Amino acid sequence: MAENGKRPSALMMWLGLADNAFTRQKTVKFGDASAVNSGRFYSIAVVVVLFTLWTLSSIFGWVEPFFWPPLDGTVERAAKLINEGFRNVALWEHVWISVYRVISGVLLGALVGIPLGFAMGLSSIARGLFDPIVEFMRPIPPLALIPLIILWFGIDETAKIFLLFLASLFIMTIAARSGVSSVKISKVHAAYSLGASRIQILRHVILPNTLPEIFTGIRTAMGVCWGTVVAAELVAADRGVGSMIMIAKNFLQTDTVVIGILIIGAIGYAIEMVMRWLERLLVPWKGKG
Amino acid sequence: MDGIHIDNVSMTFTLPGAADIHALKDVSLEIGAGEIVTVLGPSGCGKTTLLNIIAGFLSPTRGAVRLNGHEVRGPDAERGMVFQQGALFEWLNVERNIAFGPNMAGRPRAETRAKVENLLNLVGLAGFGEKPVYQLSGGMQQRVALARCLANDPDVILMDEPLGALDALTREKMQGLILKLWQETGKTILLITHSVEEALFLGSRLIVMAPRPGRIEKDYRLPFAERGLTQDPREVKSSTDYVERREEILSMIWSMEEEIMAGGTGE
Ligand SMILES: Nc1ncnc2c1ncn2[C@@H]1O[C@H](COP(=O)(O)OP(=O)(O)OP(=O)(O)O)[C@@H](O)[C@H]1O
Ligand SMILES: [Mg+2]
Numbered sequence: 001m002a003e004n005g006k007r008p009s010a011l012m013m014w015l016g017l018a019d020n021a022f023t024r025q026k027t028v029k030f031g032d033a034s035a036v037n038s039g040r041f042y043s044i045a046v047v048v049v050l051f052t053l054w055t056l057s058s059i060f061g062w063v064e065p066f067f068w069p070p071l072d073g074t075v076e077r078a079a080k081l082i083n084e085g086f087r088n089v090a091l092w093e094h095v096w097i098s099v100y101r102v103i104s105g106v107l108l109g110a111l112v113g114i115p116l117g118f119a120m121g122l123s124s125i126a127r128g129l130f131d132p133i134v135e136f137m138r139p140i141p142p143l144a145l146i147p148l149i150i151l152w153f154g155i156d157e158t159a160k161i162f163l164l165f166l167a168s169l170f171i172m173t174i175a176a177r178s179g180v181s182s183v184k185i186s187k188v189h190a191a192y193s194l195g196a197s198r199i200q201i202l203r204h205v206i207l208p209n210t211l212p213e214i215f216t217g218i219r220t221a222m223g224v225c226w227g228t229v230v231a232a233e234l235v236a237a238d239r240g241v242g243s244m245i246m247i248a249k250n251f252l253q254t255d256t257v258v259i260g261i262l263i264i265g266a267i268g269y270a271i272e273m274v275m276r277w278l279e280r281l282l283v284p285w286k287g288k289g
Numbered sequence: 290m291d292g293i294h295i296d297n298v299s300m301t302f303t304l305p306g307a308a309d310i311h312a313l314k315d316v317s318l319e320i321g322a323g324e325i326v327t328v329l330g331p332s333g334c335g336k337t338t339l340l341n342i343i344a345g346f347l348s349p350t351r352g353a354v355r356l357n358g359h360e361v362r363g364p365d366a367e368r369g370m371v372f373q374q375g376a377l378f379e380w381l382n383v384e385r386n387i388a389f390g391p392n393m394a395g396r397p398r399a400e401t402r403a404k405v406e407n408l409l410n411l412v413g414l415a416g417f418g419e420k421p422v423y424q425l426s427g428g429m430q431q432r433v434a435l436a437r438c439l440a441n442d443p444d445v446i447l448m449d450e451p452l453g454a455l456d457a458l459t460r461e462k463m464q465g466l467i468l469k470l471w472q473e474t475g476k477t478i479l480l481i482t483h484s485v486e487e488a489l490f491l492g493s494r495l496i497v498m499a500p501r502p503g504r505i506e507k508d509y510r511l512p513f514a515e516r517g518l519t520q521d522p523r524e525v526k527s528s529t530d531y532v533e534r535r536e537e538i539l540s541m542i543w544s545m546e547e548e549i550m551a552g553g554t555g556e
Binding site: 184186187189190191192193194195196197200204205208209211283284285288289 | 344346363364365366368369370372375376377378379380381389390393394421423437438441443
């Protein structure tokens with residue numbers, strides 16, 4: 001039986017090279033999603049292999065620096081960017097301005113979108129008024145709006161934040177609306193029978209019920225806006241990570257371009273992780289209704 | 290306190306492109322204050338519809354429900370509800386679920402806290418006040434639902450298959466709890482169930498409804514709920530008169546079900 005086999009070490013399990021005790025006793029694993037472990041060993045291996053390849057190609061000069069920068073040069077460039085900044089603007093400032101734009105855009109979008117979504121979920125008039133606009137705007141990629149927004153606002157800060165506001169507005173509206181529509185009628189009925197007024201139902205039943213979906217909306221909006229801000233900065237900006245890699249490209253600084261891309265990936269990943277952590281903290285009842 | 294007066298209530302659902310559904314036709318029923326009444330009947334005979342009308346969530350096509358000297362026109366704290374499941378507020382812990390009614394009414398905190406403490410003891414959940422409701426078992430959740438309803442001190446408690454989602458053993462325990470609550474609070478209780486056993490054991494009165502159109506077929510007065518307060522439930526449920534009644538009602542419901550099968554879908 002299973003007990004006869006040697007018990008794998010904790011390290012092997014952490015690395016995903018051995019299954020946990022429960023999975024080891026499953027006889028049918030193919031098709032059972034919970035029997036697929038983290039495979040952490042292979043993740044580590046992939047990263048190590050990629051870096052080794054990069055190192056080797058730097059040493060032996062396999063790739064033209066114009067297409068892909070050597071590792072040592074990139075590290076040097078990164079140190080220089082951190083110490084001296086890029087084009088008289090500190091590196092952290094380039095990163096912060098992009099993050100700041102995303103946060104402002106998402107907050108403004110939430111500020112307008114959540115009440116709008118509530119109205120659409122609760123009133124036929126509001127639904128009728130806004131449904132055509134929301135449904136029409138939804139499939140338009142925010143980037144397609146850049147030319148129009150440049151015509152309206154030029155390329156200053158307002159333009160970028162307005163673009164991100166639009167990008168998150170419809171996501172937030174739809175999230176709030178679907179949250180309101182998914183409120184179980186038995187909860188609303190229970191609250192009325194407990195003597196709650198309409199405003200109390202809104203505040204104490206509908207609002208908490210929509211929070212998980214609103215949170216998912218904010219998470220999605222953050223992700224979309226992060227992608228959009230970088231793209232918008234590629235088109236028109238003098239600061240921000242997107243503008244940094246675009247300007248670096250014009251000067252054929254491939255290493256700065258690569259560093260910029262790594263930063264974009266890392267920040268996007270970090271935003272997602274922070275949002276997931278906040279979600280567990282703030283709406284622990286998600287999916288438990 | 291006053292009973293429930295159901296006066297010639299009819300309910301017709303009119304759906305576009307389909308025949309009207311006569312969910313209830315001329316239902317009249319007087320329920321005295323402090324009675325515990327169970328309602329039984331085949332699926333689709335209008336039990337939930339009747340309860341929703343009494344609760345005030347639906348207004349009947351004809352007729353009216355009266356209580357405490359006024360006509361029912363909407364939901365009100367005088368009529369508490371206990372649903373089958375999923376009506377607890379999962380974002381609140383047990384204590385705050387139970388305190389929901391008093392909190393909405395703006396009752397003083399100290400008073401509410403004492404009341405919640407009492408109710409937790411009454412339904413056997415002492416010490417669980419801080420738990421999130423989604424960490425409780427189905428039976429415990431229904432205890433919370435009962436306590437939440439009682440915290441509001443309604444005149445009438447309406448329950449739609451409150452024990453329907455529970456396993457047989459938990460169900461028996463909860464039946465005992467409902468009888469105990471009935472005895473200790475003296476509330477008027479109307480309880481819908483699919484279980485003949487449960488309807489017989491819990492109802493000092495048992496209403497059997499028939500479908501198409503939904504109507505009251507039989508109205509029994511029964512001694513078993515009173516007996517259940519003092520005797521062992523097992524004994525009550527194995528006594529000869531209980532068994533006889535059970536068989537009688539079971540065959541009545543069976544013949545209704547067979548009629549439905551034979552009658553197809555038409556009304
Ligand atoms: N909102 C509605 N719209 C249309 N028809 C409805 C509606 N609610 C109920 N009905 C119909 O009214 C009839 C009675 O339904 P009701 O839910 O009251 O039955 P029930 O006795 O509670 O059944 P069950 O035991 O399955 O819960 C059924 O034929 C049902 O299809
Ligand atoms: Mg029903």
